[in-house]
Amino acid sequence: MAKLPLDVIIVGAGIGGLTLGLRLHQAGIPCRIYEAAPEIKPLGVGINLLPHASKELTELGLQDALAEVAITTTKIAYYNRFGQLIYNDPAGRHGGYDWPMFSIHRGDLQMVLLAAFIERAGAERVVTNHRCTGVEQEDDSATAHFEHTTTKQKLPPQRGSVVIACDGMHSVIRKQFFPDEGPPRYSGLNMWRGVTRWKPFLDGATFVRIGWHKPAKVLIYPIRDNIDDEGRQLINWVCDIEQETPIQQRDWNRQGKLEDFIGAIEDWRFPWLDVPAMCRAADQILEYPMVDQDPLPRWSHGRVTLLGDAAHPMQPRGANGGAQAILDGGALARCLAKTPDPAVALRAYEAERRPATTKVVLTNREQPPDAILHEVWKRTGDKPFRNIDDVISRDELAAMSEGYKQVAGYDRERLRAG
Numbered sequence: 536m537a538k539l540p541l542d543v544i545i546v547g548a549g550i551g552g553l554t555l556g557l558r559l560h561q562a563g564i565p566c567r568i569y570e571a572a573p574e575i576k577p578l579g580v581g582i583n584l585l586p587h588a589s590k591e592l593t594e595l596g597l598q599d600a601l602a603e604v605a606i607t608t609t610k611i612a613y614y615n616r617f618g619q620l621i622y623n624d625p626a627g628r629h630g631g632y633d634w635p636m637f638s639i640h641r642g643d644l645q646m647v648l649l650a651a652f653i654e655r656a657g658a659e660r661v662v663t664n665h666r667c668t669g670v671e672q673e674d675d676s677a678t679a680h681f682e683h684t685t686t687k688q689k690l691p692p693q694r695g696s697v698v699i700a701c702d703g704m705h706s707v708i709r710k711q712f713f714p715d716e717g718p719p720r721y722s723g724l725n726m727w728r729g730v731t732r733w734k735p736f737l738d739g740a741t742f743v744r745i746g747w748h749k750p751a752k753v754l755i756y757p758i759r760d761n762i763d764d765e766g767r768q769l770i771n772w773v774c775d776i777e778q779e780t781p782i783q784q785r786d787w788n789r790q791g792k793l794e795d796f797i798g799a800i801e802d803w804r805f806p807w808l809d810v811p812a813m814c815r816a817a818d819q820i821l822e823y824p825m826v827d828q829d830p831l832p833r834w835s836h837g838r839v840t841l842l843g844d845a846a847h848p849m850q851p852r853g854a855n856g857g858a859q860a861i862l863d864g865g866a867l868a869r870c871l872a873k874t875p876d877p878a879v880a881l882r883a884y885e886a887e888r889r890p891a892t893t894k895v896v897l898t899n900r901e902q903p904p905d906a907i908l909h910e911v912w913k914r915t916g917d918k919p920f921r922n923i924d925d926v927i928s929r930d931e932l933a934a935m936s937e938g939y940k941q942v943a944g945y946d947r948e949r950l951r952a953g
């Protein structure tokens with residue numbers, strides 16, 4: 536195994552940075568993580584871990600800890616906006632995988648990763664209130680510069696064998712290498728998200744996709760079980776609507792308003808769930824534009840590279856924002872462990888992961904995981920159907936679902952093989 540004389544410096548303690556930290560620790564490579572937030576709080580709403588991501592986290596010994604806080608999803612169910620079932624796709628172990636699918640609060644996922652990293656590597660290796668302002672490098676090392684997030688005071692620079700930018704979609708390190716990168720590319724969709732305390736629907740572990748963007752598409756899935764004495768769950772929901780103008784800010788914490796989307800789903804009252812009533816009862820509503828960036832021509836610059844959203848911001852669909860960051864972490868740690876020259880290791884990591892994630896970014900634009908819903912919407916003219924088999928065959932539905940799995944890297948055979 537390669538021995539690095541200095542620690543690996545990780546910028547950002549999000550999903551990608553923490554997974555990388557755990558993977559490096561597992562490989563015996565010391566690292567330190569620097570996070571801009573003054574305190575790491577469980578922010579966000581729901582996120583899904585499909586079998587490719589849960590396999591990685593299982594290899595880190597985290598499956599039980601995740602199962603304790605997440606919902607182990609049984610299936611992904613596709614419905615039209617009249618509440619008619621189009622297709623059930625069994626998920627995770629229920630679909631013959633060796634790994635589960637989890638639906639989880641992003642904050643719970645981040646806390647599981649953080650607790651494991653602190654326990655294994657030590658609390659002193661995660662440093663908060665450090666906002667990275669840029670990087671520089673010498674022949675034998677790379678240095679990250681920081682300011683105190685709260686006071687803006689300059690902090691001592693941190694030198695390491697390499698610096699890995701895991702600082703999310705607004706990455707300052709990405710900006711340093713690509714100062715002229717264009718603005719985010721708007722997909723034509725805005726989304727509203729929220730969580731609601733609600734009674735379980737269907738089997739209490741189904742991820743539901745309903746309708747198409749005109750008038751609206753809604754995803755609904757439980758992310759925490761038994762949150763009170765009445766057996767309610769925390770239900771995550773996302774409503775996507777086609778609109779000409781994007782919501783202005785790409786900020787995960789931006790507050791949204793019920794009246795901006797509820798009209799589009801007002802009559803979505805199904806025997807198994809009253810969708811507008813559930814949205815109305817939300818604890819909090821957030822809004823976000825469905826945007827991404829064109830894939831970058833390179834990630835690695837000598838002893839510095841990009842990982843996760845810093846490397847490949849994608850439209851948040853198909854549960855791949857988090858998953859691809861998790862996969863990046865495993866790949867990078869493996870490359871650093873087996874390649875003596877860190878700059879060569881970073882290039883090898885990029886050679887493995889940049890083409891793979893580029894495909895996901897582009898597929899999410901053209902042929903997203905919910906393309907099934909689009910196809911049925913087109914074929915029925917957005918009308919109820921008498922029998923789904925008259926609209927689309929089982930084989931076609933299965934082929935569309937499998938096609939996305941292959942691009943995103945979680946088809947059963949490939950995962951099992953390697």
Ligand SMILES: Cc1cc2nc3c(=O)[nH]c(=O)nc-3n(C[C@H](O)[C@H](O)[C@H](O)COP(=O)(O)OP(=O)(O)OC[C@H]3O[C@@H](n4cnc5c(N)ncnc54)[C@H](O)[C@@H]3O)c2cc1C
Pocket residue numbers: 546547548549550551552569570571572578579580581582641665666667668701702703704705706707787788842843844845851856857858860
């Ligand atoms: C607050 C928040 C809420 C989110 N909510 C959701 C959600 O509900 N659903 C969903 O699908 N995805 C959500 N995401 C995005 C999702 O976590 C990512 O798309 C995905 O997990 C990829 O992970 P990442 O590590 O690349 O980025 P992130 O998980 O975004 O992590 C980036 C980390 O870097 C830190 N950081 C940023 N700039 C600097 C800097 N200059 N110096 C040091 N640290 C820095 C950030 O504070 C953050 O902790 C959210 C992200 C954030 C930050």
